[in-house]
Amino acid sequence: MTKILIVEDDQALCDELSILLKRSGYAVKRIKNFQDTLKQMEAADVDLILLDISLPGENGEVLLQKYRKIKDTPVIMLTSRTEDIDEVLSMSYGADDYIAKPYHPTILLLRISAILKRSMKTPQTQLYKDIRVNFVKGSLLRGNHEQVLTKNEMIIFQNLLEHQGQIVSRDDLMTALWDNDEYINDNALSVNISRLRGKLSEFGIPNAIETRKKQGYVLI
């Protein structure tokens, strides 16, 4: 299980973040005492750190700078400040991403999974049942039978595949699409889903994507 460390001093926010991350299938660790934050960060055996900038004691930027000299675990900076200079500084200190409060929960999750993917070097292809999914080419392949997916269909399929067996809401799919500069509307999403279903049924899996009324879709 992927482990994430939250370094955030606001308790309410930290609680909600933990709930969000736990629901998305991550194991969460958090720092409660900000006396020796850096030591705790070092000691924590995690795959990713969410680091707030304004912390009691040493601030996030300073911590990041020191932390980078020791470890290269991916770090996402969380902040309520909106100055560009903070972003530039954080990035130059070695942050992997920078998200301003109040963050969109789904986008936060998308960024986390993007960075984890990058750092864990997930392969360019993945198996869905006996179909090889090629994310780079945007295609599905079984034997000699190949189906090319459009960018939108690929984004949808990839999201469903990551949460295979779980419900993915239309809202989450929309956020993922919009985050990739595809500003489609509700109807277009339905059209894309039905096209994706059509392409999957050509592999002999007609009911791969199930609709859950008022909740979303599930990839079986």
Add this chain to the structure above:
Amino acid sequence: MKVLNYIKDKLWVYVIKAAAMTAIMIFLLAYKVEGQAICVVTVIFSMTVFFSELWDYVRKKGFFDQLATSLEELNKKYLLPELLPQPGFYEGELLSEALSECGKSMTENVAEYRKQSREFREYIEMWVHEAKIPVASLRLMCHNNADADKKMITQLKRIDDNIENVLYYARSENAEKDYVIKEVSLQRVFGSVAVRNRESLQLVEAEIETSGLDVTVMTDSKWMEFIFGQLMANSLKYMAPERSFVLNVYAENHDDQVVFHFRDNGVGIPAADIPYVFDKSFTGSNGRKDTRSTGMGLYIVRNLCERLGHRVHIESEQGSFTDVQIFFSRNNFYKMD
């Protein structure tokens, strides 16, 4: 300092001196002094008056002329006391003292207000950052709690937008050091604004067409995001109810500049209002129909654009469209290489 005016000013002095001269002549004539001696006395007296006046005129002219040129050349007139020349005569010294006294007092006064306004601004910025934390928590709570209403998220977004507005207004008034100019992708900036407004855009079933946004311009990405956000809020606020909402966002790439267009098919702006839309607190006839209009949005937009060195222009036809254009000059000045 003009000779004629100087003489006019001293007219009474000359009259008195002339009277004195006449009195002396009458006195000398009465004592039957020789004509030659009278002549010599007259010449000596006149020469004395002439040279003393000339000397006085020259030294005053030197001082006041320099004063006048300094005043004319100075961009900030209040700096005059700092540039005052040494007067070298009594009235001048008095004036100079009074002026520098004035200057000092004004400087102290301005410094006091500057300090107050800076402290207030710092407080506002700090407050904004503080206020965002509970908003962030609430946002996550809504997401984590499946029963939470979509409406709550909409209201939260409104709170967040309003908080953001305060921050940018506070900064736009006094912002010399608050921006970082770097290469920014219009695609990325517009993308994050679109995602931020996704719920509202989806609610009105907006159709968004983008093209040519894969260019970079030299600007500050945070401020641009705020500017696009304002434009987006305006477009959403002034939709035409009878047709479906279409947003056309595109950039034209020219040799010397990039022109960014933000075009909606909303109610448009009456021709008479267009020259004033960027003015502070101007709400126009559209705004008066909508009580939420503060007249600050476009004012801040233009203010920020000017500070960042971009030109902003608005084209509109009432009842059909509004097209806000931002001109980014292609300037290699900022590039590091």
